[in-house]
Structure formats: C-alpha cells, structure tokens
Amino acid sequence: MPxxxxxxxxxxxxxxxxxGQTIRAITxxxxxxxxxxxxxxxxxxxxxAALTGRTIExxxxxxxxxxxxxxxxxxxWVHLKMTxxxxxxxADHPPDKHHLVIYRFESFEETGKxxxxxxxxxxxxxxxxxxxxxxxxxxxxxxxxxxxxxxxxEFVALAHRRPRQLKQALLDQSFIAGCGNIYADxxxxxxxxxxxxxxxxxxxxxxxxxFTHLQTLLQRSIDxxxxxxxxxxxxxxxxxxFQKYLLAYNREGxxxxxxxxxxxxxxxxxxxxxxxxxxxxxxxxSPLPLSK
Ligand SMILES: [Zn+2]
Numbered sequence: 001m002p003x004x005x006x007x008x009x010x011x012x013x014x015x016x017x018x019x020g021q022t023i024r025a026i027t028x029x030x031x032x033x034x035x036x037x038x039x040x041x042x043x044x045x046x047x048x049a050a051l052t053g054r055t056i057e058x059x060x061x062x063x064x065x066x067x068x069x070x071x072x073x074x075x076x077w078v079h080l081k082m083t084x085x086x087x088x089x090x091a092d093h094p095p096d097k098h099h100l101v102i103y104r105f106e107s108f109e110e111t112g113k114x115x116x117x118x119x120x121x122x123x124x125x126x127x128x129x130x131x132x133x134x135x136x137x138x139x140x141x142x143x144x145x146x147x148x149x150x151x152x153x154e155f156v157a158l159a160h161r162r163p164r165q166l167k168q169a170l171l172d173q174s175f176i177a178g179c180g181n182i183y184a185d186x187x188x189x190x191x192x193x194x195x196x197x198x199x200x201x202x203x204x205x206x207x208x209x210x211f212t213h214l215q216t217l218l219q220r221s222i223d224x225x226x227x228x229x230x231x232x233x234x235x236x237x238x239x240x241x242f243q244k245y246l247l248a249y250n251r252e253g254x255x256x257x258x259x260x261x262x263x264x265x266x267x268x269x270x271x272x273x274x275x276x277x278x279x280x281x282x283x284x285x286s287p288l289p290l291s292k
C-alpha cells in the first residue's frame with residue numbers, strides 16, 4: 001500500500017498537472033467500490049454531475065489521503081488503498097480494464113493527455129462531498145498528526161499516553177498519519193527497537209531517536225519519489241527508488257546489515273513485522289496479548 005512518501009509523490013505530480021484545471025469530461029470503465037457522491041454536492045449523485053465543469057483549486061495530502069478542493073466548496077477525497085494509481089497519459093493509450101475513471105481537462109486540446117484513475121483491486125476511495133462533510137468523515141477526522149510537521153515532544157507524549165506495541169502504534173492512522181509497514185519496520189530497525197516493545201516502556205530518549213529516524217526516512221523517501229516494492233507508481237508511471245535503501249522491510253531470511261544475524265518476519269496483530277532478533281531485543285514479557 002502506498003504510504004506517506006508515495007502519496008506525497010502522487011500529490012506533487014497531480015498538483016503540477018491538475019491545479020487550476022477545469023474538468024471537461026469524465027468517463028468510466030468501472031467504478032471504484034468506494035465511490036460516492038454527497039446529495040449536498042449533486043442531487044443526481046453521480047461523479048459526472050458532481051465534478052464536470054468544476055475547477056480543481058488545490059491538491060493536498062493528509063496522511064495517505066489525497067484531498068482535491070474544487071470550486072463551489074466541493075472536495076474530491078481519494079484514497080489509493082492497495083493498488084490505486086493515477087496516470088497521466090496520451091489519449092491513445094492502450095485500453096486497460098483497470099482504468100476505472102478517466103478525466104479530461106481544459107488543457108486536453110493542448111496536451112492530448114488524460115488523467116486516469118487505475119485500480120486493480122478496486123478498494124480505492126473516490127468520494128465527493130463538501131468540505132464540512134469531510135470534517136465529519138471517519139478515516140479523515142480521526143487522523144493523528146503529520147509525522148513530518150509534529151514535534152518529537154508531541155510524539156513522545158502520544159506514545160506515553162497508553163501502552164501499545166510500537167509497531168501497532170506506528171501503523172495506527174489515529175496515532176500518527178501516513179506511516180505504514182515499510183517506514184514502521186525501517187524506523188524501528190534504525191532505532192534498534194523491537195516491534196513488540198510497549199510504547200510506555202520506551203524512554204523519552206529512545207522514542208525521540210525513533211521519531212528522528214522516522215522523519216529522516218520519510219523525507220529521504222519523498223526525495224527519491226517513494227518506494228516501489230509492489231504496484232506503486234508515480235503519476236507519469238515512474239518508479240520510486242527508496243526500495244534500494246531498505247534494510248529490514250521484506251528482507252526476512254537475509255543477514256542483518258548491522259550484525260549478520262538472520263532477519264525475521266513475525267505477525268503482529270494482522271500485519272507482518274521485519275526485524276533483527278539481535279539488534280532489536282525482544283521485550284522480556286509482554287503484558288498485552290499479541291493481537292491487541
Ligand atoms: Zn542485527
């Protein structure tokens with residue numbers, strides 16, 4: 001799933017192409033499963049009626065969410081989920097059954113290019129609503145702070161508020177927004193913290209270290225246009241290159257680049273964690289069941 005750096009890369013690509021553009025036409029080859037239109041935006045409740053003729057004023061990222069603000073206080077909320085992608089392609093691109101939504105902008109006459117929302121698994125969101133309504137949506141309103149702009153003190157305070165396993169806290173979008181498996185595993189590895197350690201048992205100094213690693217990894221990945229380990233691609237089809245620098249994620253069975261011990265993969269909750277059993281010492285005893 002695209003995480004903060006990948007979504008940020010997509011947002012920057014979209015911003016350059018669609019900001020200030022008016023949507024002239026939309027065609028559908030299939031709908032994302034999570035497509036919806038609020039009756040406050042269009043009584044016809046179709047994406048076509050809700051978006052055609054409106055201008056995209058700005059494109060922002062919040063966590064892993066893409067927020068496009070259009071004229072008349074209309075918001076297009078996109079979440080790429082597992083396999084959502086945007087592509088900006090010449091209109092004579094080969095047909096593809098996973099091209100679900102195709103946008104043409106006023107610039108089409110000049111560029112001959114269309115913006116395509118492609119989603120193989122179809123879990124991506126495509127929701128149209130007003131900005132007030134966005135503020136009440138679960139999955140948006142409960143997002144935690146942005147890791148690139150929050151302070152280390154704030155991170156430590158949140159982590160110490162209640163005990164939970166580090167890995168699960170980092171993945172929880174209401175704890176901090178935008179982190180997923182890749183950057184959780186890599187930052188825990190960098191800080192030599194076991195993914196099952198409880199947040200409340202980690203010192204302020206070590207949590208600050210973890211946070212600093214997380215920020216550095218996220219920023220470095222944005223600079224390299226994200227990590228392409230699965231289907232993630234930038235808007236012009238470009239792959240990110242941060243995967244070259246992954247030290248623990250997806251490397252189970254390989255030697256730890258620090259100590260040579262074999263890296264492990266372990267289920268924590270419903271997700272996998274990759275770590276070094278020697279550099280990242282297991283907590284002696286976890287007072288919480290593994291699944292919580
Ligand atoms: Zn190691």
